[in-house]
Amino acid sequence: MKSKVRLPVLLKLFERQNGRCCYCERFVVLSADYKIQQRSDAATIEHLRRRADGGTNQPHNLSLACKRCNQERGSLSWILYATFRRGEFLEFMEAIKPQR
Ligand SMILES: [Zn+2]
Numbered sequence: 001m002k003s004k005v006r007l008p009v010l011l012k013l014f015e016r017q018n019g020r021c022c023y024c025e026r027f028v029v030l031s032a033d034y035k036i037q038q039r040s041d042a043a044t045i046e047h048l049r050r051r052a053d054g055g056t057n058q059p060h061n062l063s064l065a066c067k068r069c070n071q072e073r074g075s076l077s078w079i080l081y082a083t084f085r086r087g088e089f090l091e092f093m094e095a096i097k098p099q100r
Pocket of ligand 1: 070
């Protein structure tokens with residue numbers, strides 16, 4: 001995403017999510033300072049459906065995530081990674097287990 005469009009989008013997401021990461025729910029820092037942008041809690045724009053999987057820049061596909069979560073998620077689906085980061089993974093697996 002071009003840097004001209006990036007900041008307004010970040011601000012909008014920051015406001016929508018009350019400054020919290022969509023995965024770990026911790027507060028993120030939003031700054032124009034390059035050094036601060038390298039911190040693990042720096043605000044980043046996350047594509048819920050990854051661009052590699054055909055995800056777009058449409059608002060419904062964008063979310064605010066801390067740098068750590070954004071980098072750590074890798075190829076996991078956003079819902080799977082969110083449950084993992086919040087420590088709800090086993091509950092999630094139980095919930096989706098086929099009934100016998
Ligand atoms: Zn996070």
